[in-house]
Amino acid sequence: MANKQVDGENLDIPNRIKALPVRRTGPVVAAIVVALFAAMLVQGLITNPRFEWHIVWKYLFNENVLEGIKYTLLLTVISMAIAIVLAVLLAIMRKSINPVLRGVSWFYIWFFRGTPVYTQLVFWGLFAVLVPRIGIGIPFTSVEFWSIDSQSVITAFNAAWLGLALNEAAYLAEIVRAGLEAVDPGQTEAAKALGMKRTLIMRRIILPQAMRIIIPPTGNEFIGMLKTTSLVNAVPFTLELQFATTAISTRLYKPIPLLIVACIWYLVITSILMVIQSRLEKHFGKGFDARPIGARGKRTPLPGKTAGEPKDDVNKHNEAVFTGMTA
Amino acid sequence: MANKQVDGENLDIPNRIKALPVRRTGPVVAAIVVALFAAMLVQGLITNPRFEWHIVWKYLFNENVLEGIKYTLLLTVISMAIAIVLAVLLAIMRKSINPVLRGVSWFYIWFFRGTPVYTQLVFWGLFAVLVPRIGIGIPFTSVEFWSIDSQSVITAFNAAWLGLALNEAAYLAEIVRAGLEAVDPGQTEAAKALGMKRTLIMRRIILPQAMRIIIPPTGNEFIGMLKTTSLVNAVPFTLELQFATTAISTRLYKPIPLLIVACIWYLVITSILMVIQSRLEKHFGKGFDARPIGARGKRTPLPGKTAGEPKDDVNKHNEAVFTGMTA
Amino acid sequence: MMSNTTKDNPKAVPAVKAIQVHKAFGDLHVLKGVDMTVEPGSVTVILGPSGSGKSTLLRLINQLETLTGGEIDVDGEMIGYKYVEKNGQRVLQTLNDKEVAAQRAKLGMVFQRFNLFPHMTALENVMEAPVHVQHMGKQEAKELAIHELERVGLGERLDYYPSQLSGGQQQRVAIARALAMKPEIMLFDEPTSALDPELVGEVLNVMLGLARDGMTMIVVTHEIGFAREVADQIVFMDGGVVVEQGGPEIIDNPTEPRFKDFLQHVL
Amino acid sequence: MMSNTTKDNPKAVPAVKAIQVHKAFGDLHVLKGVDMTVEPGSVTVILGPSGSGKSTLLRLINQLETLTGGEIDVDGEMIGYKYVEKNGQRVLQTLNDKEVAAQRAKLGMVFQRFNLFPHMTALENVMEAPVHVQHMGKQEAKELAIHELERVGLGERLDYYPSQLSGGQQQRVAIARALAMKPEIMLFDEPTSALDPELVGEVLNVMLGLARDGMTMIVVTHEIGFAREVADQIVFMDGGVVVEQGGPEIIDNPTEPRFKDFLQHVL
């Protein structure tokens, strides 16, 4: 925005205005202060002997660390994938006409948001103890058609992603619900009028549009999950990144450099996730951010946006609001 | 929605339609299955001897636990309050025309979202070790006007809320940014046209409207923070709820019942927070959810909502979409 | 007015027949016994002040709202309900999702605010229903969609997203989208009132063409000129009842004072 | 046409004077040298097809956009810039936030989409600027706001939120809100085009009243009837330039073919 070109710089405008910008001392001072702080921070980081950069470097590509990354990513992806599916179901149940489903969804969200994920993970770790066999039968009787030893099903790895996914689903459900509600109701009506059935409308019309709104907070959650995986030592599942570095540091008594190793990797993965997020936002934004071509009549407002004057566009608005607000 | 009254039940409609509802087996079966599951879960919880409910009961109101709650709440509130202020600043900086401020904001969000809060807390705990004295002086020289021993400033409690707040601010900043962007740009223009200055527009016009959109995800974050406080033992700050129950359980070697104690309290606090959230949503929703009074002409679309046909309202839409979607 | 193959035949089943239709939203009684008959191949224009229930009536016909009382038949078939045996008695039962969708397939609807799917191009918008509702092959649907878009004069705009089209163009895509389902009856709810005065013409022209082709149409509009030129039947509603009804000539010779008053405001 | 105290006095400073105004958005040249003079107490109506730059011109006058070239004076004072000394030379400098706000205070603007503040009641909407911009006492501002709301016929709707008002009522609140700042000049950008035909009258009536009271007004509208009745000056724009300009009589006797063509579409 700020570094956009000057309006009409390629056009022949006889009486073009060339004006000095207004003097803003506020932002300049702020920028200097902030830049100084940042410089001091970096200097501190590099020169402080406690950080022992040679150890950081030595263990950065240690094979346990690399395996930790693998499992961290695996856990993150699996549990987020399952959480998303579950969250969509919960969000839909939350609005069901069936009071039981509605109640269950409410209870689920309340319970799983309300209790610490660490505790939940401990319970999943103890699941095999609490419920030695999982079976299909008639409840509250001893009739059982099929059963299996839960210890062989709920392995540490399975308990880990299960616990993470179930917890995350509760948080995501609220996000999905907000996303679904933000889609213009006119879309459903138009689709109905075309003879589309409810599931089809949800799949083809509502969800693709809701994605635009769902993705940014889900990005937050994804990045959060990356770090939450370190809690699976509650299960205990002990192959993820944080555990791998901690294990090395307790062996060596060098916690700081190994924390830095973990930090660096988390930052790398976060950066990749942020790139993916912006790609996804672009994908689901198609048709939404396109600029009008040719003569523009009155444009329909985009779903989730007020019509406004035709010339309003969000970017300009931001610029208007934020320019100098930092003074 | 589902238990709303029948349309026009108090009106005299001569040829009123009384029809059997369509038979939907799907939701009914789903409801039964889900209800059964829930019942089994509750039965399992109550009857399983491992949970040792007598110990849960005994320690539920233990004074250390109660003090833990106090500190957990204190940490949550302080760090969220500071995080919100910081997040607003960051969100505004992110859109500044000043590239330094923009860069710093980007970096901040990237860094604090990218590294685990646990690690951040460890560093804040070690702050006094890494930086023994904090002072005001000329950077990169040894000139110093005033300085103080950091151990006496960065106490465990201060390190705890500081670490939590700085981390949370990064996540909230993205939420705030989305909220600010969702306010109809026409609002800024109208305010400008009235001669309002940027800070005034932000304070009186944009923020109050953005609140509506910011609050629900912030509720998520608040509830998340409640549980994140348990990580401050990294500092170590050892008076919050999770630590209090863990301390008892290491002494008694009874982890499960004491985890349940913590769970119960977290659930209680979460429930209270959810009530507060819905109050706040109502407050900032004023003017948005009001139903039209008297004859309705064409209504202006609400900010963040498309005009749609006049008779569309969100509730109806949801009902339309979700009714039976669960089949 | 023109090319009415069936309406001169009194025995034909009416395309739409509303019998003592009542609709309430909560305690708000919006439609208070509306009767209306639309002959196949004819154009009916509904006029009336804001809040008189015009949109509600159209939406009832397309089952976007549920009836509170009365009956609506489309093509001689009661919509929304069917009779079933229960304990030896014949009682009404609400139709299920699938049956409702089948009934809606006979009707095409065009909304005031277009309601195009913003994440699909013009072509995709028109192809959506043929492919996913009628399970037509992609290629066939594409040809059909191109055909319909050309019919409304948008053969050049196939790959534009709605946000890249002007209002008038968007509304024409919406019409093409409805037509692609080969409906027997088209419902228009103020299709031009969200458009700039200059763009109104584009859309009215397309509608005029449809009327000439013998499409059965029910149009809610404030465009009196259009009504005068195209309508076979004018229905004037106010306060949830039909106040005056007749041929297009009643616009120039209204009998009811309320209608007169209304026309003065709009003209 | 009516009650023009100053416009017959040729020496008065024009209320608004645009001199060779250019505006580009990126590489899109929207205004290509527009000249316009608005006398104090007169009503200027700007006509033109969509995209001709009408809104852009109004927005430039109110500094919602920045000029690319040329100059606009309001009340004889150049807007947006001032001359300063730099290295002995007189150069232009952009005004700061405060100075811009002061210049805007002379202008009231009413938008097509009303843009009322949805979280405030009608009364609060009107009080907002007097209290927070002019730092008027709450009580005084309230009296003023009630007065302005009564003037537009909304004395009974003080405590309604915008979402509880009809479009016409909302637009009238927007006008009251602009008037409460006691502007010298009112800018209207298609104030009625988002309204139902029946509600248009309400707003046009309020505007007519303002014109009668001698308010200087610049109005972008498609309501030719209103233009004919109220305007002292008609400006027809197309493609970023003023194509024809003159008294209200030019509506009935356009000289430029483009204007003729336009009038045919709109009438």
Added chain:
Amino acid sequence: ACGTTDTADSGSGDSKTATTGYDVSSIAKDDELAKLVEGNTVKSGELSVGMELSYAPAEFLAEDGKTPTGYDVDLSKAIGKVLGLKTKIVSSMFDTIVPSVGTKYDLGITAMTITKERMDSVDFVSYYRAGSTWTVQKGNPKKIDSSDLCGNKIAVQTGTVQEDEANKIAKQCKADGKKNAEVVSYKRQAEAATAVATGKADTFYADSPVAGYAIAQTDGLEALGKDVGVVKEGIAIQKGNTKMDAAVQKAVQKLMDDGTYMKILKHWGVESGALDKAEVNPTDLD
């Protein structure tokens, strides 16, 4: 009114060993040793010691949830007395103790096992010898044999030497082509003990004193055979702070010589691990 502390009913069932410390008030100051620490802690008059307080019976929190207690705590106090300083226990996470020794506090005493690798980071003064104990369900229903654990699940606490050893056993099983031994690593000893008591793991491997405490606290556990794999534990001191090394070494040696050391260990029932010689950076580690 609804608050409960369990001080009132301690000993009535939940806690089965002492949770109050040994009384160190009678220990006298040794001026000669006190001089050694002058440069270090004389300013504050305090000997601050970092501990992670979740390792009963070495260091943990008493019933009030605030007072640190355990044999490490009592020894720290005794060392303080000898040096003429007031001992201050600073609760810390294990991770942060090593980097903080020498700045945030003077000593780290938290049942740290001395290893060669760790001696690169800190100096140690050996003060205790902990064996390791295998613990199983009462009556050993699963017939666990500590000499052949292949095919069993071994619970350990994260970061302990027992974790390392268990991992070695697991590796050996793999190398020998026997059934896999699975090592489950818990964050807290209590969780590891619970896992065995509930049957989730087959045996749990920990420092002997800790195992003893766990057996006393948890129903249905018993020790399997004798203590094995004896290793030395040390007091962590900032690397290269020779004055402090000497002061602490001498103080501990003094306590050993005058019998106070033994009394403290006896108070906690952990006298089996007593050393008779305190050394700086010992070379024989078992």
